[in-house]
Amino acid sequence: MTAKGLARVQEIYQDRSRRAKELQSQGKKVIGYPCVYVPLELLTALDVIPYRIYGEMREPVTEADRVLPASFCPIMRSCLDCALKGKHNFLNGMVALHASDPQEKTARIWQSYTTLPYFHFIDMPGTVLPEAVTYFTSQLKGFVTTLESLAGRKLPADSLRKAIEAHNQQRTLVQSLFHLTESSPPLVSGTEIVQVVKAVMSLPVDEGNQLLTEVIDEVKERKDKPPSKRARLLLWGSTTDNADVMAVLESNACVVFAEDCGGYRPYRGSVKLTSEPLNALADYYLNEITCARTFRQTTTSATQKDYLKDLQSRYGYLKRIIADWKVDGVVLLLVRYCDPFAFEVPAVRDYLASISVPSTYIEYDYTEGSLAPMRTRIEAFLETIG
Amino acid sequence: MVEQTPLQKAYFAGIDIGSTMTKAVVIDAEGKMLSAIKGPTGPEHRHLANEVMKQALEQAKLKLEEIVYIIATGYGRFNVPFADEQVTELSCHARGVYSLFPGVRTAIDIGGQDAKCFKVNEGKLVDFIMNDKCAAGTGRFLELTASSLGIRLDDLGKLSLQATSPVEISNMCTIFAQQEVVMHLSQGVKIEDIIAGLHHALAERVAALARRLGIEPDVVLTGGVAKNIGMVQAMSQSLGCSLLVPEEPLLTGALGAALLAKDRVTKLVAQGKPLEARQRRLERATFYS
Numbered sequence: 001m002t003a004k005g006l007a008r009v010q011e012i013y014q015d016r017s018r019r020a021k022e023l024q025s026q027g028k029k030v031i032g033y034p035c036v037y038v039p040l041e042l043l044t045a046l047d048v049i050p051y052r053i054y055g056e057m058r059e060p061v062t063e064a065d066r067v068l069p070a071s072f073c074p075i076m077r078s079c080l081d082c083a084l085k086g087k088h089n090f091l092n093g094m095v096a097l098h099a100s101d102p103q104e105k106t107a108r109i110w111q112s113y114t115t116l117p118y119f120h121f122i123d124m125p126g127t128v129l130p131e132a133v134t135y136f137t138s139q140l141k142g143f144v145t146t147l148e149s150l151a152g153r154k155l156p157a158d159s160l161r162k163a164i165e166a167h168n169q170q171r172t173l174v175q176s177l178f179h180l181t182e183s184s185p186p187l188v189s190g191t192e193i194v195q196v197v198k199a200v201m202s203l204p205v206d207e208g209n210q211l212l213t214e215v216i217d218e219v220k221e222r223k224d225k226p227p228s229k230r231a232r233l234l235l236w237g238s239t240t241d242n243a244d245v246m247a248v249l250e251s252n253a254c255v256v257f258a259e260d261c262g263g264y265r266p267y268r269g270s271v272k273l274t275s276e277p278l279n280a281l282a283d284y285y286l287n288e289i290t291c292a293r294t295f296r297q298t299t300t301s302a303t304q305k306d307y308l309k310d311l312q313s314r315y316g317y318l319k320r321i322i323a324d325w326k327v328d329g330v331v332l333l334l335v336r337y338c339d340p341f342a343f344e345v346p347a348v349r350d351y352l353a354s355i356s357v358p359s360t361y362i363e364y365d366y367t368e369g370s371l372a373p374m375r376t377r378i379e380a381f382l383e384t385i386g
Numbered sequence: 387m388v389e390q391t392p393l394q395k396a397y398f399a400g401i402d403i404g405s406t407m408t409k410a411v412v413i414d415a416e417g418k419m420l421s422a423i424k425g426p427t428g429p430e431h432r433h434l435a436n437e438v439m440k441q442a443l444e445q446a447k448l449k450l451e452e453i454v455y456i457i458a459t460g461y462g463r464f465n466v467p468f469a470d471e472q473v474t475e476l477s478c479h480a481r482g483v484y485s486l487f488p489g490v491r492t493a494i495d496i497g498g499q500d501a502k503c504f505k506v507n508e509g510k511l512v513d514f515i516m517n518d519k520c521a522a523g524t525g526r527f528l529e530l531t532a533s534s535l536g537i538r539l540d541d542l543g544k545l546s547l548q549a550t551s552p553v554e555i556s557n558m559c560t561i562f563a564q565q566e567v568v569m570h571l572s573q574g575v576k577i578e579d580i581i582a583g584l585h586h587a588l589a590e591r592v593a594a595l596a597r598r599l600g601i602e603p604d605v606v607l608t609g610g611v612a613k614n615i616g617m618v619q620a621m622s623q624s625l626g627c628s629l630l631v632p633e634e635p636l637l638t639g640a641l642g643a644a645l646l647a648k649d650r651v652t653k654l655v656a657q658g659k660p661l662e663a664r665q666r667r668l669e670r671a672t673f674y675s
Contacts, residue, residue: 372461373500377516380476384511 005218006192008211012199013243019203020051021090029092029150034079035099036266037124037289039281042144044205045163046151052201053088054241055079057366067109073102074335074366075239080106083114093118093150095143100293100340120146127295128287136282144278157277164271164281166205173212174200174267180219181256182325188219189226190235190255191246194262198241230386232256232326234318235263236348237333238292238341245364248375249331252382256325259318265289290317293340311351319355329385330359331378335366358385392661396454396651399442400643401435402475403427403462406498406525407610408434409640410442412453417485417645421445422637427462435466436668454663455647459639461499468666473646475639476504477511482642483606484509486632491602494621495638496592496611498525503596515599523591525611527560531584534564535577542581546616549582563587582616589620596625603627608635
């Protein structure tokens with residue numbers, strides 16, 4: 001391990017599982033998770049390494065066709081396809097949750113068709129009501145119980161506290177990295193950030209923090225800054241897990257903010273350090289991660305809807321980002337069949353229109369072949385705002 | 387005689403490499419079309435932009451050095467090594483359509499590989515929507531069904547006008563729609579009625595796309611499909627408004643590219659920049675550079 005900073009990011013991005021496998025050979029256990037709603041603090045506190053499971057856009061889906069319909073989340077299809085091809089066999093287990101129906105259904109099939117020694121499913125509530133936080137907390141208690149038997153020891157309170165601190169530090173570091181795109185030109189490109197986040201999600205938290213610190217120090221001093229381009233864009237979507245997709249969006253623009261799970265979303269805010277850590281984790285993950293799958297309503301008991309007020313409460317946080325990052329336009333990028341996000345698209349666009357920010361909606365099917373049409377759409381959008 | 391300024395003597399070109407057809411247009415400083423070339427793109431299209439350009443120059447009786455600025459557009463726009471700039475077909479169509487119909491606000495282009503609807507304001511692209519990666523809603527849909535009916539693509543329009551009771555084609559998947567066609571044929575339905583049904587189904591698909599964007603008159607229809615009179619009527623019926631169709635609906639992209647080239651240079655000259663064409667050679671594009 002000689003490379004540092006962005007060079008090390010490249011290494012990990014090209015061969016994500018290498019470090020996890022090294023750690024396994026030293027006796028560590030590695031648990032896969034397909035969604036950022038899983039409270040990684042619980043794994044870290046028991047010295048279990050969290051390892052984010054991604055789809056592989058360039059790998060044609062063949063095996064998953066046996067068990068999943070074709071008109072189904074292409075990312076989950078790809079994740080399961082890789083699993084069925086044995087690419088995740090090295091894992092000691094997996095934790096999934098009901099982030100969306102495709103993930104829940106896929107998790108069941110995953111469990112049936114693979115032979116991982118450990119599998120845990122968290123039933124994640126779909127709203128942010130106080131009762132939902134209570135229920136989610138109880139689900140996390142159940143998760144701790146199975147994790148403890150996997151790790152062969154009880155969860156010590158002080159290590160959970162330390163784990164929360166370490167993951168909070170990771171959040172702060174990613175937030176700092178994103179602040180380096182506020183300048184024009186940005187000090188770090190959106191394409192690089194996709195790779196950084198993916199690398200960080202393949203490492204234990206301390207190593208991820210070390211890597212983030214190196215990257216931040218490096219890009220602050222760098223001479224080869226990304227060039228200024230014709231527009232500064234905010235990306236809104238579910239997740240961007242392939243730097244090639246971001247590179248297409250960035251061919252003539254700078255994506256200075258990624259409001260998705262391959263960018264800023266999993267790292268917003270921080271977990272409160274309280275005497276009820278499970279409750280604090282439930283509260284954080286349910287409330288702070290602004291995924292479209294969670295239902296949010298301005299006034300929960302309201303029987304009539306004030307649409308503009310509702311838009312403001314759901315997406316108002318974007319206004320500040322758009323101002324601070326000097327965003328010229330917003331790209332809503334979705335993988336086909338992503339129903340939870342697709343349902344949000346008209347509302348997000350209405351909100352953006354209400355604050356006079358141009359936006360465009362691009363859908364792709366998570367294949368290499370979708371990159372050329374994506375390029376035409378993004379360029380045409382730039383031509384409308386340029 | 388008044389001496390012409392260099393800009394008044396300048397020529398511009400647009401080249402539009404679509405999935406099915408490659409088009410090139412050369413214009414003079416007034417925006418007058420001096421030549422227009424159309425040819426099948428074919429599997430080799432990415433290499434042949436130079437050939438199409440050569441033909442366009444011959445027809446316009448111009449030398450390559452006399453062309454000040456060239457804009458390439460269409461799916462093959464990155465494979466035109468002698469172009470000065472690449473612009474998407476959406477902006478080029480917007481500009482081209484505006485030059486022909488200054489009142490245009492909505493334009494629909496149905497090409498071989500995709501259908502696009504766009505809003506235009508004073509020749510500038512304002513908003514757009516494109517169909518997804520599927521033959522449904524594109525010219526390919528008609529190409530394939532025409533061939534399965536054993537009819538020339540060019541004859542579809544005329545034949546459809548003789549329909550008396552168009553069939554309902556419920557499936558927009560190109561393959562399934564063909565199965566429906568076969569079923570209707572086996573039931574002895576007149577070919578004219580089947581063709582009219584296909585036109586209606588395609589028109590509905592594209593109209594749904596346009597409605598998502600919002601339809602504002604004047605509405606212009608372009609692309610190869612606009613040459614089919616049956617489709618023009620079906621689109622007009624589905625949209626509930628009349629449609630303007632250019633004489634040469636295939637050329638609006640290339641024409642728009644040439645006009646944008648002229649706009650670019652006019653702006654640069656107004657800013658005091660010298661008018662000169664860069665050194666370029668017409669050669670085959672290579673992917674190994």
